[in-house]
Amino acid sequence: MQLNLHQTHHEIGDFEGLFKYITSTFSTPSQSGLHLFPELFLTGYPLQDLVLQKSFIDDYQSFLADLGHWAVNQFKSNSPLALLMGGLSYSFDSLGLPLQIENVMYELRPGQKPRVLYTKQLLPNYDLYEEKKYFTPGHDPAVYQFDGKTIGLLICEDMWFSHLHEIDPVEQLKDFIEAQKGKCDLIVNISASPYHLGKQDLRTQRAMEIANFMEAPFAYVNRVAAEDEILFDGQSFVVDGKDIVALGKRFRQDVISLPLPVFSSGKTTHLKSDSNSWGTIFSSRLSSDTRRLLPLKEHECEEVLEGLMLGISDYALKNKMARFTIALSGGMDSSLVLAILKILKDRKTIPNMEMEAVFMPGFFSSSLSYDLSYDLCRNINVKLSTLPIKFIHSTIRSAYRDSFSSEMKGLADENIQSRLRGAMIYARSNEVGSMVLNTSNKSEIAVGYSTLYGDSVGALSVLGDLYKSEVFDLARFINARYNNIIPAEIIDRPPSAELRENQEDAQSLPAYDRLDPILESFLSLRYGPQDLIKKGHHPQEVMKVFGLLTKSEYKRRQFCPIIKVKAKSFGFGHRVPISKKTL
Secondary structure (H helix, E strand, C coil): CCCEEECCCCCCCHHHHHHHHHHHHHCCCCEEEECCCCCCCCCCCCCHHHHHHHHHHHHHHHHHHHHHHHHHHHHCCCCCCEEEEEEEEECCCCCCEEEEEEEEEHHHHHCCCCCCEEECCCCCCCCCHCCCCCCCCCCCEEEEECCCCCEEEHHHHCCCCCCCCCCCHHHHHHHHHCCCCCCCEEEEEEEECCCCCCHHHHHHHHHHHHHHCCCCCCEEEECCCEEEEEEEECCCEECCCEEEEECEEEEEEEEEEEEECCCCCCCCCCCCCCCHHHHCCCCEEEEECCCCECCCCCCHHHHHHHHHHHHHEEEEECCCCEEEEEEEECCCHHHHHHHHHHHHHHCCCCCEEEEEEEECCCCCCHHHHHHHHHHHHHHCEEEEEEECHHHHHHHHHHHHHHHHHHCCCCCHHHHHHHHHHHHHHHHHHHHHCCEEEEEHHHHHHCCCCCCCCCCCCCCCEECCCCCCCHHHHHHHHHHHCCCCCCCCHHHHHHCCCCCCCCCHHHHHHCCCHHHHHHHHHCCCCCCHHHHHCCCCCEEEEEEHHHHHHHHCHHHHHHHEEECCCCCCCCCCCCCCCCCCCCC
């Protein structure tokens, strides 16, 4: 039996595009074998409240009807052929309102309308998932008979049993097959599995565990996409029990075809639940004593770079944008974002892509900042425009003094400079129809070291899930891989917002090599201040950082989408009350 994994890349709700893809892919009767498609392939994922909107439901029902009509009248094959694909199954009340929505696996065969084979049983409801809000779970295991083979069916979370769930679909499936005195020839899992660093190793390890438990090969198919802040990395695979015998591309659409592998026993295992599901989002990148954030390795930098570029390109393409404007300061963060854009442009992922940089000096901007910005733009052949804010700043100071009989100073004077830059970069964006990318990093976002409506502006945050120390890791990787396109002095100079005389970040915050481990301990390990103090972190630094973190939620709530590359990130998966007791 031929096995085919379709690692697809489609926009949410693109029913016309999906219909064309299916009908063109299976337009000839020479197609054969078992074809697997991702979870909710027929709709896209995550759907959120779109799943409840009448126009979406009507369009989806029409799409299913059209697909059924095509399958009955035009879908033909000279050999055994079946498509297993994820979708939704609706039930309606007498008023036509959704009574029940199920996340299901459909079968589509030549000459037959789509039919539901299996309903997802485990509905994740943690971090960025909220499937219990929308879906009704299934309760029964299912096997599928095709071409003389018995195939066990699972959808995404069904392979990740943990203490959060009352049942284990994998054990259910094994009991169901054994009760029928049968043997499983293949386990199939169709997924829409969000990406984070280290996720693929968890998937393959769990798949091998299940394959050995079930004594059958395991096929896992995953989608590719960036949906606002959430990345789907593909990397579909097949394991025979001890080896990965097929692997799809990372962050790119792919089709993997191979003969059904024969089960090859690996190490005898039992199903484990202690490291599955929601607990994995609290894994950290810290040394054992929490005093050091582990640097990104070369292969991790490459992976993150690919993910960030998919995040940018999908967001731009789906929102019909091809021009980018970056507020370039001569500092590390904005320089790195511009370098990533250049690499993306060279790959020609976005047709007719254009990019520009705008340097907006104020009273405290150094000549070195301009020189480094110029050098970077020369290296990557990007136009650099200079738009000074010092004169506008002076006018606003005078107007403020005249209105309030007092000088604008301190934080107010610093923040107005950042807000002026935000206003001017969006004036340029409006003029040329470009997308502004945010350049803040995770360390700054965590402690509120950004100005609301100032440097926090942007349609999409590129670096918002990378701590400052990881920003440097990625910059060094890019320089090593792409001929030192970022001037070395940008990487080496002390970080500064340049909003007051001789300002450096270290004057307001602990050095990043101390700040980032503290933040990671709070965010990923869920430690409190006393836990860190006991581990040897400086008490005053710990309390200061904890206070800044908890008091900055109002800024994060108004922040743009952040491309998620870590297990635990700000954004959709981080929901904390703004109004709460703080230190």
